[in-house]
Amino acid sequence: MxxxxxxxxxxxxxxxxxxxxxxxxxxxxxxxxxxxxxxxxxxxxxxxxxxxxxxEPGFFAKSFDYVKHNSYFRIGVLHLQYYGTSSPLRVENAQGLAAQAFGPGKSEIAHTGSSTGNTTTLGGTYGLYLPLTGHHLAMEVTLAPPLKLDFEVSKNAIDESLSPTTKNGIPTGVPPLGRSIGTLKTLPPNFTIVYRPWVDTIIQPYIGVGAMYLYTYDTDVSNTVLNAYGNEPTLNLTKPVACVGQLGADFQLPNNMFITADVKYVGCATVEAKVNNIVVNSPTLSPTVGPIDVGTVSSSNDFKAVLYQFSFGMHF
The missing domain is CATH 1.20.5 (Single alpha-helices involved in coiled-coils or other helix-helix interfaces)
Structure with missing residues (x-):
């Protein structure tokens, strides 16, 4: 078993x-x-x-090859001309005698305003033709070195005292501010989509639309009236996104080179500007009562500017 x-x-x-x-x-x-x-x-x-x-080349290799053979670059002179308007200057948080002169809370100073200066610098534009559009559509980005602009007051604020007397009619002796309040730096990149109706002609006009980021930094208040007591007032500006409209034309040259005349309108944005911690000297009153604490002066700026660019370029 x-x-x-x-x-x-x-x-x-x-x-x-x-x-x-x-x-x-x-x-x-x-x-x-x-x-x-x-x-x-x-x-x-x-x-x-x-x-x-x-x-077979991969996705990144194909993308690199497309960019290599369908892009262009141009560099030249860029001029910014400011055309914006401003609300009257507003005084906020005035204290002591300043409150007597301007009134409590917020008060507007008639026939005044603010603006920025104009400047000329170098500007560069990189463009990439969009796929499947036969070079009729392109995306462009325009950059420039950091721009140093003047922040200015306008109208009566330039040569008239903002507070000639108190509400009781006592002369203050506060001098006019003059035009320049201080400086700011800006690095405004702008992006546009450009349409060219003709791509095989010597002269190729185009039209574009896009946006610009109104980025500002490194502000400085250098006005002697506002710095009379060494109180270091500060300038703050909002950073909105503006719309861009573009017109231009490329003039083709041999060997894939060209020259371009380009104009961009920048608008559709409001920039709020504030100068804080303002303390001024009243020659007739400060010896008795000390410095005059004005507080904050602000304005709303309807930003409008035109960028003129004349440049030399090359197709890749």
């Missing part, structure tokens, strides 16, 4: 091992066949497909 049982167990074990080995062989063969069919039936084809996959 024991020998028969042992023999049967050995026979069953051998049969089971054979079945498992056969099944494993079938699975391996089936898997290999399936993979071969997915690659194109056969080892030779799989090697060919592998070669094609390795030789």
């Amino acid at each position: 024991n020998q028969d049982t042992t023999s049967r167990r050995r026979l069953l074990g051998k049969r089971a091992a054979a079945v498992i080995l056969a099944g494993t062989s079938l699975l391996v063969a089936g898997s290999a066949l399936a993979q071969g069919q997915m690659r194109g039936d056969g080892a030779d084809n799989s090697g060919s497909d592998k070669f094609k996959a390795e030789s």
